[in-house]
Amino acid sequence: MDQQQPPLALDVRGLGKTYPNGTRAAQDIDLRVAGGEIRAIVGQNGAGKSTLMKLLYGLEQPSSGEIRVRGERVRLSTPQDAIALGIGMVHQNLMLVPSFTIAENVVLGVEPGPAARVDRAAAAERTAALAEDAGLSVDPYARAESVSVGMRQRAEILKALHRGARILILDEPTAVLTPQETSDLFEAVRRLRDGGMTVLFISHKLKEVREISDHVTIMRAGRVTGTVRTEESTPAQLATMMVGRELSLDVSRPPARPGAPVLRVRSLHSGPEDGQPLHDVSFDVAAGEIVGLAGIEGNGQTELVEILAGLRQPTTGSVTVEDTDVTRLDAAAHRAAGIAHVPEDRLANGAALDQSVTDNLIVDRHDRPPLARRGRLHTRRARRLAEQLIQRYAIRVPHPAVPVGALSGGNLQKVIVARELSAGPRVLLAAQLTRGVDIGAMHFMYERLIEARDAGAAVFLVSADLGELLALSDRLLVIKDGRLTARFDDPADLTEERAGLYMLGVEHHPAGRIAHGLTPAGTP
Template sequence: MDQHPPPRPALALQVTGLGKTYPNGTRAVSDVDLEVLGGEIRAIVGQNGAGKSTLMKLMYGLEQPSAGQIRVHGEAVRLSGPQDAIALGVGMVHQNLMLVPSFTIAENVVLGVEPGPAARVDRSAAVERTAALAKEAGLAVDPQARVSDVSVGMRQRAEILKALHRGARILILDEPTAVLTPQETTDLFEAVRGLRDQGMTVLFISHKLKEVREISDRVTVMRAGSVVGTVRTEDASPAQLASMMVGREMSLDVPRPPAHPGATVLKVRNLASGADAGQPLHGVSLDIAAGEIVGLAGIEGNGQTELVELLAGLRRPAAGSVTVDGTDVTHLDAAAHRAAGIAHVPEDRLSNGAALDQSIADNLIVDRFSRPPLARRGALHIRRIRELAEDLIRRYAIRAPHPAVPAGALSGGNLQKVVVARELSSEPRLLLAAQLTRGVDIGAMHFMYERLVEARDAGAAILLVSADLGELLALSDRLLVIKDGRLVGRFDDPAGLTEEETGLYMLGVEQHSQQRITAGAR
């Protein structure tokens, strides 16, 4: 009897010759061919500027192609907007979640397609519908909880339920694990696999190759706006995927010789934030020495932002003290903090890290433009400013044609390099690095890791705040964990620590005694 292979699943999504060229001549996507099977989890990876985001926007109707064709379940379609995509069963969960904070989970899930008469919302029906969807999809939520009161993980689950409520059969997930704990990531992956097993097609966009290999069936790699290859996930190592992304062989190891801490640079005692803080701090005490990287782990919204802004002079504390090299900076402004040797890479580079309408050169010198050698007697030395900018652009591999280009014209990764170049080139005594590599591709990420370790070995004291536990464990000489504005964990040797163990402290399941934690403040 003839043995026939099982039938190949039908294509859920197909693009042919897809291209997008903007009016200014920028070619973001070029001649892309892509076939995604029904019931498949397909990862899309690539460096910043590789075309991933533009491709997803084209498939969700946020952008219209300049060339090529899109087919959904075999039918050629023209997507003039997201509503067209939603009507065809395509849903998208954005990295910046699109929920109304003052609404409940259920109200957000049904928003725009509410059950009940048009004149009013049937809230009971909304709760029932959300609960039923959550049970079917394996996405645990509290339908009646207000979005502003729940974790980031639950907000993300609500976004997925929102797409399912609108009939999504193809789901685009854009950097879905960027701010999740390991436990929340595990729960998300379990739910995504369950959706796949029910026939859902998932496009998974991520920078985290470990997670890409864990969740996807196949991986499509993009570079310079084009697809350079698609491989079965089980056949590709992280190093091979990274090499495909950057176009050359590269190692994923972070070269980090042992630290040799010196004298204490930062001394924080019983620090408490004021009433304007989103998450109040409660009696935080810590020390950081010259020549060490201290990592700070925690779920976003647990006080990391407030702590960094207090240390940078952007907030005023309600109590406690901060000294840098013996100088009390507790109640000084941001300029005085800089004068004390504090540099700050903010978590929001767009709002707080750069002046987008100013040139790259202006952004690189904004902290030193008024003093020699860049200025003398109030007059700017234009040639030296240009030479400094060109030198930093070269040393930090910033992709830009010249220093006069507006910072807002750069990709996210290159803009982050401008911020990091400015802060590290000031040779700080204390570096506050918040979300250093968020949204940065793997090539730029490892470049920044190397610069961070170089700064440590040159004697800087570094506080590294990151939502990426793998990054913290790879770079930290010591690790602290924050929960609800309090330090709840201290690890003086994170070498044997796992992401799962750290996640238990981030969730508050485990915690160290305050005596052990404050013993870390030498």
């Protein structure tokens, strides 16, 4: 007699989501995932991945179709319904309470002890036991605001496990992790899978998708276009299925031909008032080169870039662009000196979301020729320039008058990059250029960055993606606790694993070899 197969952990049939304005975010999605499987979900921005995850976690309700969990048809009206059915989700933007300890965050909402108070000892004991079982190392007593991004993420997973999750959704879980932290995470995820956990792994990083998943489901234009066994696929095949055409994954980067230093940073210090202090930061970026900055988030990258962009001022030290000292000047004066800035938070600092695509593309030049005369804007010229940039940067938008906030993340990023690069900057500050951007838009951004370099711009690239930094940087700096701790003048042979050791502070270069290595001078 044949043994009956156990029901699928997750069985989605004909799932669709149409919003009141007529937008179809998901159409006829079929997805079947077995228990004890790691299933990767990949696709371009706007492919429907986020909508599907929201439907599975009760953040959105479907317009059609059904969801079955372990064979039972379910209705997920709220995240609480999902949690009650054993579905947990770790969002890309972690949701811990900063002032609480790791243990307090893990048990939040289902705390041990009397209702009137939290039994902190029991919470710490429960967290430690969960961490040991899952292979997720945490300090139960440490405050969330004081630990690494990796530990905060592990705490989010433990929080889901504490609530009884048997299906775990991980949304871009490695976006800000070092290679070592990613490796530790993957080991823990495999351990959970081997214990019967079903994991949905959403990512743009095909290398990691192929390393961690058992199967890959590809989405495009709100539909599932296929599912393949991971071991039988190649990155090129997955990329082609995602974008609907052949796509090269190689980054073509001719050798740099750096000129004279354009951006000079000397002995920069900043205080701890509103972020990670900087300590004696000095470096140069020459015309025609890309200098990358690697580091775990929260080690001073944000503060450094904002000083260079004129959004905050240092305590001591200097920043010059060619012969102009911009140290104490405001952001407008920095732009006038030739500094362009692609900020890491495009929603807060990169765009006026309620204004049109045209307005966002011309906001830095609307008051001067050729777009304006005697302070009056020529709307036709502005519209013509916007149309040219939309075409040049392949921005998917139905009309230049559409509010930029209505665009997908990748297209919004293209608007910002188009504005900044079309200004012909002397210095380009590019922070987290491709965060949350799909693989097609990612390689488009890489090409534009290399074009800017080859046109003579001095490019300072900050990224949480080590693979991206190693692929694009002509020279590489590493920052830890607000200090530059390593310099690689030829990172061609540098591995992600070795760079990660410097990011963690396990290895570092002598201070003199950083401070005096301001311009290219051979491999350290």
